[in-house]
Every structure is written in C-alpha cells, then in structure tokens.
Amino acid sequence: MPSLDRSALRWTPHDELHDLICVGFGPASLAIAVALHDMLSTTNPALVPGLTLSPKVAFFERQRSFAWHAGMLVPGATMQISFIKDLATLRNPKSDFTFLNYLHRQRRLIHFSNQATFLPFRREYEDYLRWCAGWFAEVVEYDQDVLDVTPVQGSSRGSRIRSFLVRSKNGTTGEITHCQARHVVIAVGGRPTLPKPLRGDHPRIFHSSQYARVIPSLLKDIRDRARLQNAENSPFFPPQPLHIAVIGNGQSAAEIFNDLHSRCPEVKTSMLIKGAALRPSDDSPFVNEIFNPEHVDELYVQSPEVRIAAIAQNKSTNYGVVRLELLEKIYGTIYEQRIKTNEEENWQHSILPFRHVTGFKDSPEDGRIRLQIRNDRSGFGESRNSTTETLNVNAVFAATGYTRTAHEDLLRPAEYLRTGKEWKVARNYRVQFEPGRVNENSGVWLQGCNETTHGLSDSLLSILATRAGEVVESIFSSSLSTTFGKINGDDRVVAADGICGPALGVDKDDDGRMIGHASYHGATTNGSHDADLESGTAGAVLRKESETAANGGALCKEEMIGSPPLEELEGMNRHV
Numbered sequence: 001m002p003s004l005d006r007s008a009l010r011w012t013p014h015d016e017l018h019d020l021i022c023v024g025f026g027p028a029s030l031a032i033a034v035a036l037h038d039m040l041s042t043t044n045p046a047l048v049p050g051l052t053l054s055p056k057v058a059f060f061e062r063q064r065s066f067a068w069h070a071g072m073l074v075p076g077a078t079m080q081i082s083f084i085k086d087l088a089t090l091r092n093p094k095s096d097f098t099f100l101n102y103l104h105r106q107r108r109l110i111h112f113s114n115q116a117t118f119l120p121f122r123r124e125y126e127d128y129l130r131w132c133a134g135w136f137a138e139v140v141e142y143d144q145d146v147l148d149v150t151p152v153q154g155s156s157r158g159s160r161i162r163s164f165l166v167r168s169k170n171g172t173t174g175e176i177t178h179c180q181a182r183h184v185v186i187a188v189g190g191r192p193t194l195p196k197p198l199r200g201d202h203p204r205i206f207h208s209s210q211y212a213r214v215i216p217s218l219l220k221d222i223r224d225r226a227r228l229q230n231a232e233n234s235p236f237f238p239p240q241p242l243h244i245a246v247i248g249n250g251q252s253a254a255e256i257f258n259d260l261h262s263r264c265p266e267v268k269t270s271m272l273i274k275g276a277a278l279r280p281s282d283d284s285p286f287v288n289e290i291f292n293p294e295h296v297d298e299l300y301v302q303s304p305e306v307r308i309a310a311i312a313q314n315k316s317t318n319y320g321v322v323r324l325e326l327l328e329k330i331y332g333t334i335y336e337q338r339i340k341t342n343e344e345e346n347w348q349h350s351i352l353p354f355r356h357v358t359g360f361k362d363s364p365e366d367g368r369i370r371l372q373i374r375n376d377r378s379g380f381g382e383s384r385n386s387t388t389e390t391l392n393v394n395a396v397f398a399a400t401g402y403t404r405t406a407h408e409d410l411l412r413p414a415e416y417l418r419t420g421k422e423w424k425v426a427r428n429y430r431v432q433f434e435p436g437r438v439n440e441n442s443g444v445w446l447q448g449c450n451e452t453t454h455g456l457s458d459s460l461l462s463i464l465a466t467r468a469g470e471v472v473e474s475i476f477s478s479s480l481s482t483t484f485g486k487i488n489g490d491d492r493v494v495a496a497d498g499i500c501g502p503a504l505g506v507d508k509d510d511d512g513r514m515i516g517h518a519s520y521h522g523a524t525t526n527g528s529h530d531a532d533l534e535s536g537t538a539g540a541v542l543r544k545e546s547e548t549a550a551n552g553g554a555l556c557k558e559e560m561i562g563s564p565p566l567e568e569l570e571g572m573n574r575h576v
Contacts, residue, residue: 008040008054009040022059022060023166024146024188033057035468061142062145069122071211081119083099086099143171146410166179183442188407198398211252225394226242229367244260244269245395252399272391276353281321281322307455315456356373357373358372407423425446425454
C-alpha cells in the first residue's frame with residue numbers, strides 16, 4: 001500500500017510505453033489520478049505477498065507548480081458548490097482525498113464545522129486541491145507545454161492506431177520530450193478570452209483570471225503614474241482620481257468590483273454590464289439537480305436541438321450571474337453612496353448598464369486608457385437608439401469568460417481520423433474516431449470541453465469525482481476493472497505466476513486475433529517479458545473462480561478459456 005501522502009502511482013521513463021497520459025493537471029486530471037489511486041489502493045496486499053500494482057501513468061502540466069484559478073483567489077471569496085462535491089466523496093466517501101479528510105489532516109475539521117457552512121473559502125479549496133496534487137508529485141511533470149498528440153500506427157502496413165505520441169516542450173529549457181501512450185486524456189481547461197475590441201498586448205488591460213496576481217503591482221504602477229502626472233499638471237489642473245473599469249456581469253466581475261473598493265478605497269470603479277442589472281444565480285435545490293451525475297445520461301441521449309434548448313434554459317445557474325449574498329453586499333455599497341447624493345455621476349463606485357465596449361485608445365495627455373463605449377440605455381437595450389461615450393480609466397479588467405477549444409490544436413495531427421467537422425465524444429468522453437481505425441484498447445478522452453453534449457456541469461467541479469471514476473473505468477475497462485471488479489471493490493485477479501496486478505489491455509492484431517499484455521511485477525500474460533504492444537498473441541481471457549484461501553479469504557485465479565470475439569470478452573469484463 002502507498003505510504004502516507006504518496007500515491008499508488010509510480011514514475012515511468014519517457015521511453016516506455018505508457019498506459020495513460022493526461023494532458024493538463026488541473027482538477028479534472030487530478031480527479032482522475034485520485035480515482036486511479038483509490039482503485040489501486042482498495043486491494044488488500046496481505047492476501048497476496050509481494051503485491052505490486054503499477055500502471056504506467058504520467059501527467060503533463062504547463063504551469064511550474066500546481067495552481068487553481070490563482071488569479072481569482074480574492075480575499076473572502078467562497079466556493080459556489082458544496083465541499084461534498086470534492087474530488088472523491090460522491091464516488092468514494094472513504095477515500096483519502098475527501099475534503100473532510102483534508103481538514104482533519106490540517107487539524108481544522110472542528111473549526112470548519114463551527115462555521116456551519118458547506119461553502120469553503122476559495123483560497124482554502126485551492127489549498128485542498130494543492131494538497132491532493134502533492135500526493136502525485138512522482139508522476140506529474142510541471143513546466144511541460146504539450147504541443148500535440150499524434151496517432152501512431154502498428155508496424156504492419158495499413159494497421160490500426162495502437163498508441164498516441166505526446167510531444168511537449170519544457171517551458172524553462174525549451175527541451176522537446178516525446179512520450180507514447182495507449183490512452184490520452186486531454187483536460188487543459190479554458191483559455192481566457194478578451195472581447196475583440198480589447199485584444200492586444202496592452203500593459204494595463206487584463207483578463208479577470210490575472211486579477212489577484214497583478215493587482216498589487218498594478219496599483220503601485222498607476223499610483224506612481226498618477227503622482228507624476230498630477231505633479232506636472234499642478235497647479236493648473238486638479239488631481240485626477242485613479243479609475244479602474246471592470247467589464248462583465250458575472251461572479252468574477254462582481255468579486256473584482258467588490259474587492260477593488262475594499263482593497264483601495266481611493267480608487268474609482270466602474271462596472272460595465274450588457275444587461276439592465278446584475279442578476280442572481282439560481283442554486284435552489286430542484287434546479288441544482290441538473291448538476292447531478294445522472295443528468296449527464298439524460299441529456300446525452302437527446303437530440304442536439306433538445307440539448308441546446310435545455311442548456312440555454314439553465315444558463316442562469318452558471319453564466320452571467322452572481323451569488324445573492326455578493327449582490328446584496330454590492331447593492332449596500334451603492335446605496336450608501338446614494339445617502340450622500342443622488343447624482344450618480346458623482347459616485348465613486350458605479351454600475352453602468354447597457355454598455356458595450358467598442359474600442360480603446362491611449363491618451364497621451366494623461367496616460368490613461370480611453371474606452372470607447374456604446375450606450376444602449378436610452379433604447380433600453382436596443383442598439384438602434386444607442387449613443388456613444390468615452391470613459392477614461394487607468395486600467396481595465398475584463399471578466400469575459402473562456403474558450404474551450406485547445407483540444408482542437410492538440411489533435412490537429414489526428415484530424416484525418418475525425419468523423420466530421422468537429423470532434424465528437426461518446427457518453428464516456430472517448431473521442432469517436434473513424435470506425436476501425438483505432439484499436440479498441442487505445443484512444444483519446446476529452447474533459448471540460450463537452451458542454452454541448454454533456455451539459456453545464458462539464459466544465460465545473462460538480463461531478464468531477466463521479467466523472468473521473470467513469471473515465472478511469474472506461475480507459476481500463478478491459479484491464480483494471482477486470483482486476484478489481486469496480487473502482488472501489490475488493491475483487492482481484494491473481495496472475496499465472498501468483499503475483500497480482502492489473503492486466504494492461506487486450507487488443508486485436510491486424511488479422512482480428514487478440515493480443516494480450518499484462519504487467520505482473522516482471523511477468524506478462526503474453527508469455528513474454530517484453531512490453532511491446534506488437535508482440536504476443538493471446539487466445540485467452542480471464543475468468544474468476546473463487547477459492548477459499550488458507551487464511552479464510554477469497555482468492556481468484558486465471559483460467560485459459562477459448563478465444564472468443566472481443567465483443568464477448570468485453571461483455572465478460574463487465575459482468576465479472
């Protein structure tokens with residue numbers, strides 16, 4: 001069993017064929033690592049002396065260390081989902097990786113309970129994720145920017161794809177690394193997106209994802225600039241107050257707007273929103289059921305038209321909305337200004353509705369940014385009655401969302417295997433390549449970019465624990481799940497040499513015959529110690545028979561039985 005704070009996964013050299021490579025090591029891949037660890041850890045080694053369980057797994061992450069939304073760790077910000085929806089609890093409440101176990105290990109469990117809340121501080125939840133990630137340091141390679149994922153065919157002409165080559169670049173040294181795996185999970189998260197009128201490399205226009213990292217140095221910079229400008233203009237012009245614009249009407253924009261006037265009281269802030277008002281998120285109990293794991297099953301089988309309508313109907317749970325508690329706090333700030341004066345133009349903090357940024361220019365006179373804005377307020381949102389205006393600010397934060405298309409670039413070398421104009425995934429998140437082109441025991445899985453087929457929860461934390469278990473089981477369905485029965489079960493298979501371990505796959509060769517390869521602490525079921533996928537033909541599958549062990553426990557043994565079709569084999573795996 002793994003030692004304390006060390007996972008059951010072990011490092012594998014780059015030149016060895018991996019069973020699984022995950023591109024990205026955010027919460028989605030971390031949840032997969034946790035699910036795989038839990039599956040391996042449920043076996044009781046006391047029943048089989050010398051037990052070794054070690055699938056060859058690696059995670060490549062672009063960041064230099066683990067971080068989750070580091071730019072939005074705003075003081076006082078809380079999570080928007082219950083801590084019960086952590087990396088493990090809904091799948092395995094007994095896991096080492098539950099949030100409650102994290103609190104216990106940090107000696108804060110009783111203190112957290114005194115808060116009587118299900119919503120931890122975001123900073124604490126990030127620390128929980130970082131703590132979980134630390135268990136897997138041996139198999140995570142940070143500072144690795146994955147460039148592409150390329151299909152690799154078998155050795156014979158016209159053979160099917162048997163593995164995928166993952167090419168990455170070290171962000172510090174520039175060294176290119178090549179690593180091959182039978183299964184690849186792409187879980188790289190979203191790319192911050194600025195509105196077209198604000199795109200470019202301006203030093204004082206930021207996406208909200210950068211906020212917490214840049215705000216201390218930014219405030220110092222704009223204060224120094226303003227001080228110099230005021231000194232040059234004095235006594236002819238009055239000092240100009242610092243002014244920061246926040247664009248967006250969702251949770252991130254509201255958190256930045258709220259943090260700015262508490263972090264720096266002297267700064268004027270303007271929040272530009274497209275609609276008439278900030279709106280609350282709907283997290284009522286019945287609506288929250290759309291984030292239940294089973295909702296994915298219900299949605300996936302619907303027609304594209306029905307899915308689009310269902311997702312649009314539930315947008316108010318996640319997009320362009322703000323938690324009610326924060327809305328009320330911001331409204332109190334606005335109202336307090338109204339006590340002093342009803343003239344909104346004299347307020348220090350303002351929410352400007354029906355505003356659309358159309359462009360910007362730098363002001364050489366005062367060094368500010370001149371935002372060009374279309375004001376649709378006079379037409380109550382109708383652009384045909386709009387007016388134009390200019391807003392002079394020192395800096396801009398745009399909380400304008402993310403695009404989730406990075407997988408398209410990574411899979412460009414595999415486009416010839418795509419079944420249509422866009423990448424499609426099955427219910428188990430496996431990419432649907434052209435039939436017959438990729439071995440059944442190889443493939444690519446996508447995470448966090450399947451909202452149109454799997455629902456609003458796809459890019460959120462809500463179902464990570466359950467989904468990770470599904471992904472691990474689907475990847476290793478002909479191997480590890482055969483070995484263990486279920487992810488949290490205690491069933492095991494003993495290899496022919498008496499050493500227990502995961503069978504790492506059953507495949508077909510180019511003639512339709514099955515190829516089996518299973519690593520058992522130096523032994524393989526294909527009759528060879530060679531790990532080459534191309535070697536060995538197996539005319540056998542695993543069948544479990546319970547035997548009463550000398551110590552009273554149940555052991556399982558392999559029997560060589562026939563050579564059924566792969567479809568029959570997969571059916572046996574599901575029912576073992």
